[in-house]
Amino acid sequence: MITISTVYRLKNAPAQLRELFMMKIVTIMDTQSIQFNDWQRILFGNAPPIFLLEVLIRALFTYAVLLVVIRLLGKRMSGQLTITEMAVMLTLGAIISVPMQMPERGILHGVVMLFFVLAFQRGLTWFIFKSHRVEALTQGHMITLVKDGILQLHELAKVNMSREQLFAILRSEGIAHLGQVKRVYQEANGSFSIYRNEPSAPGYSILPQMDHQLQQEVQQPVEGNLHACRNCGNVSKGNVQEACSACGHLDWENAVQQK
Numbered sequence: 001m002i003t004i005s006t007v008y009r010l011k012n013a014p015a016q017l018r019e020l021f022m023m024k025i026v027t028i029m030d031t032q033s034i035q036f037n038d039w040q041r042i043l044f045g046n047a048p049p050i051f052l053l054e055v056l057i058r059a060l061f062t063y064a065v066l067l068v069v070i071r072l073l074g075k076r077m078s079g080q081l082t083i084t085e086m087a088v089m090l091t092l093g094a095i096i097s098v099p100m101q102m103p104e105r106g107i108l109h110g111v112v113m114l115f116f117v118l119a120f121q122r123g124l125t126w127f128i129f130k131s132h133r134v135e136a137l138t139q140g141h142m143i144t145l146v147k148d149g150i151l152q153l154h155e156l157a158k159v160n161m162s163r164e165q166l167f168a169i170l171r172s173e174g175i176a177h178l179g180q181v182k183r184v185y186q187e188a189n190g191s192f193s194i195y196r197n198e199p200s201a202p203g204y205s206i207l208p209q210m211d212h213q214l215q216q217e218v219q220q221p222v223e224g225n226l227h228a229c230r231n232c233g234n235v236s237k238g239n240v241q242e243a244c245s246a247c248g249h250l251d252w253e254n255a256v257q258q259k
């Protein structure tokens with residue numbers, strides 16, 4: 001219970017104690033204002049219902065400004081994004097949510113921040129254009145995932161990609177075994193570039209294990225005692241008792257080629 005005498009005594013209390021007491025009052029008020037059947041607050045928040053109309057106007061205005069900013073950022077923002085562009089996109093999203101929905105914040109505040117991000121991205125792009133080091137630092141590197149039909153397992157581990165995930169990407173390009181692949185690069189923006197081996201060499205089959213019918217229809221085991229490593233796809237001739245020269249594993253199956 002807060003009485004006048006409490007307030008009077010508080011006035012003469014040391015500053016620290018006064019602050020502590022005021023915090024306590026604020027906490028009590030906050031706890032009292034949270035009630036589960038308070039549908040007015042749950043549906044409309046603390047703003048009056050008419051604010052919904054204002055949100056609509058705020059959203060339309062912010063959307064228009066956002067369109068202008070994205071347009072000024074360049075065409076690439078609407079295609080495959082680099083990591084800096086992705087960061088800018090997320091920042092734009094975070095900036096616009098506040099002026100769209102908060103009654104106590106003005107829209108201009110958000111507009112200024114949007115244009116600030118635009119200027120920042122433009123500046124960064126200029127730096128990237130000028131310096132290879134800045135480019136490597138901000139854009140990431142391109143990596144080799146498959147080299148001459150052999151999986152580069154340490155690179156796959158670096159990008160947290162499983163062999164099956166990579167096989168799924170290759171299958172979507174119509175590739176049935178690793179002997180058809182010269183190189184697979186993962187570009188800095190996350191996309192994949194695939195160079196085929198023409199004509200293809202014998203390789204490790206990446207067709208689904210359960211689909212024997214497809215395996216028999218499109219490929220056949222290579223003659224001449226050629227084996228493919230089940231771990232990395234390396235193709236070797238001869239003794240299956242020896243470990244793979246590329247990855248050190250001892251797990252072979254027949255290498256295949258197209259029919």
Ligand SMILES: [Zn+2]
Nearest residue numbers: 229232244247
């Ligand atoms: Zn191997």
